[in-house]
Amino acid sequence: MAEAPGLxxxxxxxxxxxxxxxxxxxxxxxxxxxVTGFLGPNGAGKSTTMRLICGLDRPQSGTATIGGLTxxxxxxxxxxxxxxxxxxxxxxxxxxxxxxxxxxxxxxxPARRVDEVLELVGLTAVARKRVGGFSLGMTQRLGIAAAMxxxxxxxxLDEPVNGLDPEGIRWVRxxxxxxxxxxxxxxxxxxxxxxxxxxxDHLIVIxxxxxxxxxxxxxxxxxxxxxxxxxxxxxxxxxxxLITAAGGVSAPEAAGxxxxxxxxxxxxxxxxxxxxxxxxxxxxAASASVVLYELTPRLASLEEAFMELTADSVEYGxxxxxxxxxxxxAPQPAERSVR
Amino acid sequence: MTTAPxxxxxxxxxxxxxxALGFGGLLRAEWTKIRSVRSTLWSLFAFVVVAIGFSVxxxxxxxxxxxxPGNHPNHVRxxxxxxxxxxxxxxxxxxxxxxxLGVMVITTEYTTGAIxxxxxxxxxxxxxxxxxAVVWVVLDLVVSAITVFAVFFLSTSILRSHVDVTxxxxxxxxxxxxxxxxxxxxxxxxxxxxxxxxxxAAAILIVLGVVIxxxxxxxxxxxTIANHVHGYLPTIAGQLVAQTTQQPGDxxxxxQGFGVFCAWTAVLLVACGWLLVRRDA
Numbered sequence: 336m337a338e339a340p341g342l343x344x345x346x347x348x349x350x351x352x353x354x355x356x357x358x359x360x361x362x363x364x365x366x367x368x369x370v371t372g373f374l375g376p377n378g379a380g381k382s383t384t385m386r387l388i389c390g391l392d393r394p395q396s397g398t399a400t401i402g403g404l405t406x407x408x409x410x411x412x413x414x415x416x417x418x419x420x421x422x423x424x425x426x427x428x429x430x431x432x433x434x435x436x437x438x439x440x441x442x443x444x445p446a447r448r449v450d451e452v453l454e455l456v457g458l459t460a461v462a463r464k465r466v467g468g469f470s471l472g473m474t475q476r477l478g479i480a481a482a483m484x485x486x487x488x489x490x491x492l493d494e495p496v497n498g499l500d501p502e503g504i505r506w507v508r509x510x511x512x513x514x515x516x517x518x519x520x521x522x523x524x525x526x527x528x529x530x531x532x533x534x535x536d537h538l539i540v541i542x543x544x545x546x547x548x549x550x551x552x553x554x555x556x557x558x559x560x561x562x563x564x565x566x567x568x569x570x571x572x573x574x575x576x577l578i579t580a581a582g583g584v585s586a587p588e589a590a591g592x593x594x595x596x597x598x599x600x601x602x603x604x605x606x607x608x609x610x611x612x613x614x615x616x617x618x619x620a621a622s623a624s625v626v627l628y629e630l631t632p633r634l635a636s637l638e639e640a641f642m643e644l645t646a647d648s649v650e651y652g653x654x655x656x657x658x659x660x661x662x663x664x665a666p667q668p669a670e671r672s673v674r
Numbered sequence: 675m676t677t678a679p680x681x682x683x684x685x686x687x688x689x690x691x692x693x694a695l696g697f698g699g700l701l702r703a704e705w706t707k708i709r710s711v712r713s714t715l716w717s718l719f720a721f722v723v724v725a726i727g728f729s730v731x732x733x734x735x736x737x738x739x740x741x742x743p744g745n746h747p748n749h750v751r752x753x754x755x756x757x758x759x760x761x762x763x764x765x766x767x768x769x770x771x772x773x774x775l776g777v778m779v780i781t782t783e784y785t786t787g788a789i790x791x792x793x794x795x796x797x798x799x800x801x802x803x804x805x806x807a808v809v810w811v812v813l814d815l816v817v818s819a820i821t822v823f824a825v826f827f828l829s830t831s832i833l834r835s836h837v838d839v840t841x842x843x844x845x846x847x848x849x850x851x852x853x854x855x856x857x858x859x860x861x862x863x864x865x866x867x868x869x870x871x872x873x874x875a876a877a878i879l880i881v882l883g884v885v886i887x888x889x890x891x892x893x894x895x896x897x898t899i900a901n902h903v904h905g906y907l908p909t910i911a912g913q914l915v916a917q918t919t920q921q922p923g924d925x926x927x928x929x930q931g932f933g934v935f936c937a938w939t940a941v942l943l944v945a946c947g948w949l950l951v952r953r954d955a
Binding site for chain 1: 694782
């Protein structure tokens with residue numbers, strides 16, 4: 336049974352540079368027909384993973400395949416995979432057209448195809464200009480043109496909106512959405528959660544080269560943006576009973592949560608309540624004469640959820656913030672207050 | 675929300691070509707690469723101008739000072755080994771441009787990052803190196819042949835009033851064609867070192883060191899072992915084929931020397947290919 340040509344599969348992928356483990360037994364699959372976001376803080380191993388998929392770097396162990404084939408087994412690679420990698424891959428002295436022309440010639444594509452993709456990305460007017468004089472945004476567009484050259488069914492885009500203006504960002508977003516709608520595999524990396532939230536259907540989150548989460552973007556958002564209320568009362572047991580009776584869920588506040596010392600100014604432990612709104616909790620407490628010291632509605636943002644998820648794996652985080660984040664074991668996205 | 679015009683991706687219509695990458699396409703691609711950067715044009719321009727300019731200058735000076743006292747050694751050399759006089763100075767200097775371009779043909783791909791685009795298109799890597807070597811050899815061959823013959827006919831016409839050197843004389847045609855072959859293999863030698871080192875400046879330093887610094891230093895060491903080491907150095911061995919006659923102290927015949935130079939180059943090219951496949955790009 337042949338695999339779908341657009342299915343990307345990573346199996347136990349491992350890449351070390353000297354003593355540094357860039358990618359650590361990473362396994363995931365990327366399905367055709369949707370935009371899959373590849374999310375992680377800087378240094379998490381996103382670019383290295385993409386380079387491993389494209390065969391630019393050799394893994395120490397594990398495999399990465401596209402439709403069951405390793406990249407170097409693809410009969411005409413640019414017709415199968417279009418890749419935009421984060422680092423520049425251009426001779427600055429060569430014109431945009433000649434850069435695309437030599438790529439097209441390797442695959443046996445007609446020169447006309449070069450003009451088509453230049454038109455697609457809006458670089459026709461500067462086709463014969465040397466790319467050394469291009470802005471970051473123009474270079475990025477040329478990279479997208481190179482990726483689209485072979486009309487591939489898999490697109491690997493490493494931080495494609497870097498350096499683009501808002502119009503360019505929207506253009507890339509729409510392009511990615513459209514390509515996915517056409518049934519192609521779109522695998523796009525970013526370190527910006529909010530960017531992924533509006534683009535990706537599915538998310539693969541990594542940190543320090545390891546898989547942290549793999550879920551649909553909708554699930555991720557639902558989990559991340561769950562409302563909760565922080566309640567502080569000296570009669571926590573009594574209030575917990577009332578909340579349960581009213582259909583809510585309460586849990587003790589995580590010990591040592593940053594910013595409140597675990598017990599707030601009063602030294603009273605808090606309850607995290609979900610499933611009930613703050614006014615309802617207040618009414619419940621009043622009806623049972625339970626004293627409240629604090630009643631704070633909380634809403635976690637996506638960015639915050641992402642920070643929580645990857646807190647332990649930030650490669651270059653400063654010592655202080657890492658220590659503060661690290662103090663909280665296995666944090667749940669919804670448990671962190673915002674503003 | 676977003677009603678921006680959806681970009682229409684034109685469908686690639688011509689995909690009915692061969693199922694895998696063809697070597698002809700790779701050759702065309704390498705030709706596009708080499709002709710589309712200015713360093714190629716400038717290096718070849720420098721080679722032609724320096725080689726022809728110096729050769730003609732030397733011939734003119736010898737011709738002008740023919741009867742001056744002290745010019746006797748040049749007369750002897752022109753009779754026993756005319757090509758050494760005709761090609762010596764101009765190509766001794768001009769060959770450095772071939773070294774520089776040979777290195778840059780591959781190192782600029784690494785220093786600019788273009789190698790990643792190249793290897794995404796040709797992930798098996800060795801065919802890319804082979805196509806690059808073929809295109810560079812053909813370009814080197816054509817430019818060297820034109821330059822060597824231009825130097826030969828210009829210099830011999832300048833010297834004709836004093837000494838007649840023709841391609842029909844023993845060894846002269848072999849030395850002339852040998853000079854072209856030497857420049858072609860030198861280009862490959864530089865390309866192989868460029869592919870091994872991957873940094874332009876470092877690779878050029880190493881090639882120039884091997885070509886112009888090491889031989890005179892080794893020749894300073896007394897003894898027959900050092901003499902043999904000197905004789906087997908890549909360019910010392912390789913230049914023998916561009917001499918009309920054997921000189922005292924040559925440890926190899928012209929074609930043996932050329933074979934030694936080819937062997938050096940082949941070993942370096944194999945190492946270059948071996949590392950190209952194994953190293954991260």
